[in-house]
Amino acid sequence: MRTRSISIVAAIIITVIFASYIGMNGLVLGDKTIRSAKDSIELGLDLAGGVYVVLEANTEATGDELAQMMEETKAIIGKRVDGLGVSEPNIAIEGENRIRVELAGVQAPDQAIDLIGKTALLEFKTPAGDTVITGKNVINSQVLFQPNEYGVNEPVVSLELNEEGRQSFFEATSVLAAKTETLDKIIYIVLDGEIISNPMVLEPIIDGKPVITGMYTLDEANDLSNLIRAGALPVEMVELQTSVIGPTLGLEAFEKSILAGGIVIAVIFAFMLLVYRVPGFVASLALTIYVLLVVGAMILIGAKLTLPGIAGLVLSIGMAVDANILIFERIREEILVGKTVRVSIDAGFKRALRSILDSNITTLIAGAVLYFYGTGPIKGFGVTLTIGIVASMITAVFFTKYVLRLMAVITGGKNLKLYGV
């Protein structure tokens, strides 16, 4: 019985140490590599660096109409972001009339934000103010180089129109080309009410491929082409909140938070060992497994770790041992009234379980409220808090009970000092 208990406990300890080692340092086995937890976990914007913007639709629309508008807007913003070449952008509708856009590692954040929020209503207008075609008639747009009036190659945006657009454009340019006054021959290219180009129409254009000139740089031409291709937003979007986080700052926050987590674990180990001895050791094992479980779960479900998320995690480490303290105090009480260690362990668990359940469920209620009513990073805090509570119930109650019984067999339960009594 005793030998068996010793070998089980030894196996558990070795497994926990091994798993912790892999978690901290990663492992290379032949041609297979397991990356360390720190490298595997996905980082939120506040840690990885990047931009996020919250935009609000400026509209009176409500209900289904609004919902459809928001879906369209989201799709169009998605296309624009694709043009920026950002890896894994995150675009989400928040509440009823807001969109949150998160872009990791953008080089020129101000430019990106401007691009995302532009309504981008493109119109071709006659001098009389009639709209000939709009961005809806454009099938494709691309950047080309073409010599300007001084013979220098300049970037231009070349458009391809659909059949309807081609027809209207041909009709309008036929009329304009026939005019004699220079001012009457101009077609205005207007973006969000601003004239961006005003070429003169010399002859009717039948092929449906107008070209927009007047860009100074290639970037400018690329952005415009991207905007036109993605289409106009169905509604004006107002910038509500913007955050730009430099990558180094995020990295520093990440390192410091990990350090804080490490210190917290060490201090709690020391505390539990000092106060509870053998049970304290078991609780430390349970806590290690708890941390491995939570971090593992976050990597598996691909949850993004945010700064408040780490804070929630570290906080939950402090809370995770609460259940153990409640149990150990009960066990201590039972031992003090003269029961044997083994009987005390069983009674302690049984009696403490009810208060552990009740108190954790109330914290779960708060976690759920944080998740449902919180926005952005606060949501992340709610998630880690909730995962933490559930995982801690498992390790602090079931695992500790199992191992503590084994330890009682190993120590023989005679030396009460080992149990902090």
Add this chain to the structure above:
Amino acid sequence: MNVIKNYKLFYAISLAVIAVGLIMFAVNGLNYGIDFTGGTMLQLEVGKFVSVEQAREIVSVYDENASIIHSGPEKAELIIRSSKDLSNKDTTEIVSQFVEVYGMDGSNFQTQKFGPFMGKEIRDRAIFSVIIASVLMLAYISFRFQFKFGVAAVIALVHDVLVTFAVYSVLRLPVNSSFIAAILTIVGYSINDTIVIFDRIREESKIYPKLGFGEVINNSINLSLRRTLFTTLTTLMAVTILYIVGVEDVKVLALPLIIGMLSGTYSSLFIATPILYSLKRLKTNG
């Protein structure tokens, strides 16, 4: 320890703290963060000490009244807050000027902008969340214990929220969305101690049905004192270390948690139980 005998003293202490907080709130209002008031914040890790005057030379072009403070262990970090809604171009320009003039690492910064109408919404949402959470907890505790236990626990909980609020109001600490998250965590956590004691009261009154309720309460408090202190201690250690080691964004989350947890333990021992006692006595008298 006889909590029931001295309950008037405990009520007085709590009421005094909350009253001072509310008066200061009425007089001065709260020191809202920019995510409440709207505006722009830049956090620049300059890498060396740059005086406020030097920084203002750059910043004043965009906002003369911006607040500039130092942060970080070597005062090498600048936090600039402006109530103006600076454009993204402006903030980019400010950052690049610090890079040019003071050799700052161009990737070591953070800027945040909030529209002016966010604040009211965050606040309303927070108050709403606290109410929802409180109602849910009242329902749960009433279901598991009795309605009176639920009422006493929720009063203790509201007490903790008010005390934290009072400390923030008196010390003029910045109230922002992290503060809200912290308050909600306090709502969830501070009730744990109360439940552990209530559970003990429930158990003790079954074992000693002949004992007066006041005595049962006192015994239960004393029996669960060690675990109440230890559970708070471990969590408090975690939050305090977060506060000491963490970066600015973590500190603002950890500080209200520290206050709320201290208040939570105090209220579990000295507020929730006497209130439960008073509620029970109401029944016997009436």
